[in-house]
Amino acid sequence: MKRFAALFHTLDGSTRSSHKRAALVAYFASAPARDAAHAVATLCGQRPRRAVNATRLRQAAAQRTGLPLWLIEETYHHVGDLAETIALLLPEPDHPQSIPLHELLERRLPALARADEAGQIDQLCRLWSHLPADERLVFNKLLTGGFRVGVARQSVIHALAAHLQVDAERIAARLMGRIEPDPGLMDRLGADERPADSLAPYPFLLAHPAPESIQDLGDATDYLAEWKWDGMRAQLVVRNGAVAIWSRGEDDVTPLFPELRDAAATLADGTVLDGEILAWDARGVRPFGDLQRRLNRKRVSTKLMADVPVRMLVYDLLEDAGIDLRDQPLAMRRQRLQRRAVHLGEALRPSPLVEGRDWATLQSAFRQARERGVEGLMLKHKTSRYSSGRPRGYWWKWKVEPYTVDCVLLYAQAGHGRRSNLYTDYTLGVWSGDALVPVAKAYSGLTDEELSEMDRWIRRHTTDRFGPVRAVEAGQVFEIAFEGLRPSSRHKSGIALRFPRIQRWRQDKSPEQADHLRALQDLLQGAGSQTP
DNA sequence: ATATCAGCTTC
DNA sequence: CTCGGAA
DNA sequence: TTCCGAGGAAGCTGATAT
Numbered sequence: 001m002k003r004f005a006a007l008f009h010t011l012d013g014s015t016r017s018s019h020k021r022a023a024l025v026a027y028f029a030s031a032p033a034r035d036a037a038h039a040v041a042t043l044c045g046q047r048p049r050r051a052v053n054a055t056r057l058r059q060a061a062a063q064r065t066g067l068p069l070w071l072i073e074e075t076y077h078h079v080g081d082l083a084e085t086i087a088l089l090l091p092e093p094d095h096p097q098s099i100p101l102h103e104l105l106e107r108r109l110p111a112l113a114r115a116d117e118a119g120q121i122d123q124l125c126r127l128w129s130h131l132p133a134d135e136r137l138v139f140n141k142l143l144t145g146g147f148r149v150g151v152a153r154q155s156v157i158h159a160l161a162a163h164l165q166v167d168a169e170r171i172a173a174r175l176m177g178r179i180e181p182d183p184g185l186m187d188r189l190g191a192d193e194r195p196a197d198s199l200a201p202y203p204f205l206l207a208h209p210a211p212e213s214i215q216d217l218g219d220a221t222d223y224l225a226e227w228k229w230d231g232m233r234a235q236l237v238v239r240n241g242a243v244a245i246w247s248r249g250e251d252d253v254t255p256l257f258p259e260l261r262d263a264a265a266t267l268a269d270g271t272v273l274d275g276e277i278l279a280w281d282a283r284g285v286r287p288f289g290d291l292q293r294r295l296n297r298k299r300v301s302t303k304l305m306a307d308v309p310v311r312m313l314v315y316d317l318l319e320d321a322g323i324d325l326r327d328q329p330l331a332m333r334r335q336r337l338q339r340r341a342v343h344l345g346e347a348l349r350p351s352p353l354v355e356g357r358d359w360a361t362l363q364s365a366f367r368q369a370r371e372r373g374v375e376g377l378m379l380k381h382k383t384s385r386y387s388s389g390r391p392r393g394y395w396w397k398w399k400v401e402p403y404t405v406d407c408v409l410l411y412a413q414a415g416h417g418r419r420s421n422l423y424t425d426y427t428l429g430v431w432s433g434d435a436l437v438p439v440a441k442a443y444s445g446l447t448d449e450e451l452s453e454m455d456r457w458i459r460r461h462t463t464d465r466f467g468p469v470r471a472v473e474a475g476q477v478f479e480i481a482f483e484g485l486r487p488s489s490r491h492k493s494g495i496a497l498r499f500p501r502i503q504r505w506r507q508d509k510s511p512e513q514a515d516h517l518r519a520l521q522d523l524l525q526g527a528g529s530q531t532p
Numbered sequence: 533a534t535a536t537c538a539g540c541t542t543c
Numbered sequence: 544c545t546c547g548g549a550a
Numbered sequence: 551t552t553c554c555g556a557g558g559a560a561g562c563t564g565a566t567a568t
Contacts, residue, residue: 295561446547539565
C-alpha cells in the first residue's frame with residue numbers, strides 16, 4: 001500500500017491534472033497487477049463496503065490514542081472528516097510494516113467487517129499500531145467507505161491508456177459496469193475484444209441545456225424531438241441469453257425491474273437499448289416519487305410491482321444483432337429501433353417522437369409539457385453519433401421554465417470541505433401569517449464573491465445559535481428557482497421544493513416583500529390536480 | 533417493537 | 544438534478 | 551468546452567436510540 005498511499009497524497013495535494021496523470025502512469029507502471037486492479041476500481045469510485053461503523057471507529061480511536069471520546073468528537077467537528085481526524089490523532093506506529101493493497105481489501109477489511117464489536121476494536125488498534133504513518137489516512141478512508149479522491153475518472157482512463165498503450169475510448173468502455181479487481185483486470189483493459197460474457201453497458205450520452213432562444217439551435221428539421229420524461233435513465237443489455245439493466249451511475253439494477261427483464265428476454269442476443277424507466281400505470285406516467293419506491297430496494301415484492309408498475313420508454317438502439325451502432329447517425333438508429341418496435345411489447349416500447357417541422361409547432365407542444373407530466377422536450381440532432389459524455393450540439397434538454405419564489409434568509413450553516421470556513425448553507429423561508437416558515441435550503445447560484453459577502457453579513461447579524469447553525473435577522477431576500485413542489489412531512493411548511501437554487505439576490509427587496517406560503521400552497525393545488 | 537438518523541442511490 | 548469555477 | 555465538486559429533495563437500508 002506504500003505506492004498507493006503515495007499516489008493518494010499526490011492526487012490529493014495537486015490540482016494540476018497533468019501532474020495527477022503523470023503520478024497515475026508512474027503508479028500503474030510500478031504497482032503489482034493485483035494491487036493496480038484494486039487501485040483502478042477504487043479510483044473509479046467503486047468503494048469497498050463500509051467495514052466498521054463510525055461509532056466503533058471512534059471507540060477504537062479513543063482506545064488507541066488514549067483520548068476521551070468527547071475530544072475526538074470535538075476534533076472531528078473542526079476537521080470535518082472522521083478518517084482524517086483519526087489519522088491525525090494516532091500515535092506513531094510501534095513497528096511500521098506496510099500491508100499490500102490487495103491483501104488489505106481482499107482479507108483484512110472483510111475480516112474486520114465480520115468481527116464482533118470487541119474484535120473490531122482490537123483488530124483496528126493492532127492495524128493502526130503497525131501501519132506506517134503516511135498510510136493511515138488512506139487506510140482510514142478505505143475503512144469508512146468514504147474514499148473520495150480528487151481524480152477525474154478521465155485522468156484514470158488516460159493514464160491507463162498511456163500505460164497500456166491503447167485507445168482511451170477502449171479503456172472507458174472496459175471500465176463500464178462493475179469492475180472486477182482481480183489480477184486479470186489490467187490484461188482485460190488492454191484486450192482488443194470485450195470479454196465474451198460481458199453484459200456491460202456503453203458510456204452514456206448526456207444532454208446539454210438548450211439555449212434560451214430555441215431558434216439558436218438552427219433548423220428544427222435537423223432534430224428529432226421527444227418528451228423529456230421524469231424517470232430514470234437506463235441501458236438494457238441483452239447478450240449471451242442474459243439481460244442486464246444499468247443505471248446512469250453504472251449500477252446493475254436488473255433485480256429492481258423483473259417485468260422489464262422478462263420483457264427483454266424475448267429480444268435477440270446482441271441488443272442494447274437506451275431509454276427511460278418510468279412509473280406507469282393505467283393513468284399513464286406517474287411522478288418521479290412513485291418510481292422512487294422501486295429504487296434502491298433489496299427485494300421487490302409482487303405487491304410493490306402491482307402498486308408501482310414500470311415501463312421503459314426506449315429512445316435509442318445502440319447495438320443490434322451484436323453490431324455496435326453508436327457511430328451511425330441517430331436518424332438511422334431511430335429507424336432501426338422503430339422496425340424492432342414490434343418485438344418490444346407492453347413494458348418496453350419506443351419513446352414516441354413529437355412531431356413538428358418548425359419551432360412554432362414544437363413550441364406549442366412544449367407548452368403542454370407540465371400537463372403531460374413531463375419536464376419538457378429533448379432535441380436530438382439527427383446526424384449525431386452516440387459518443388460518450390456530454391458533447392455539445394448532439395442532445396439538448398429543453399426544460400420548462402422553473403417556478404420562482406422570493407424567500408427570506410432564516411438560518412445559515414458552514415459548508416463542508418473547502419467551504420468549511422464560510423456560512424454558505426442557507427435555510428430560506430416565506431411568510432405564514434406574520435411568521436416566517438422554512439421552505440427550502442439552497443446555496444448554489446451565488447458566486448464565491450457573493451458567498452463571502454453573505455458570510456460577513458451573517459456573522460454581523462446573528463441572533464441565535466443552535467450548535468453549528470446560526471439564526472439571522474430577517475434582512476436578506478433571495479429569489480429561489482425550483483422545478484416543482486410536493487407535500488412534505490419533513491418541513492414545517494408542509495412543502496418541499498425540487499431542485500431549489502438561488503436565482504437572484506434581491507438586495508432591492510425588503511423581507512416584508514417576500515412571498516407568502518399561501519402562494520406556494522396554491523401552486524401545489526394547481527400542480528397536484530394535474531393528471532398526466 | 534418503533535422511531536430516528538446517517539449513508540447510499542436517483543433526480 | 545442545479546450551479547459556479549477551474550483546467 | 552468539459553469536467554468536477556459543492557449543494558438540494560426523496561426513498562430505502564441498516565444501525566442505533568428509545
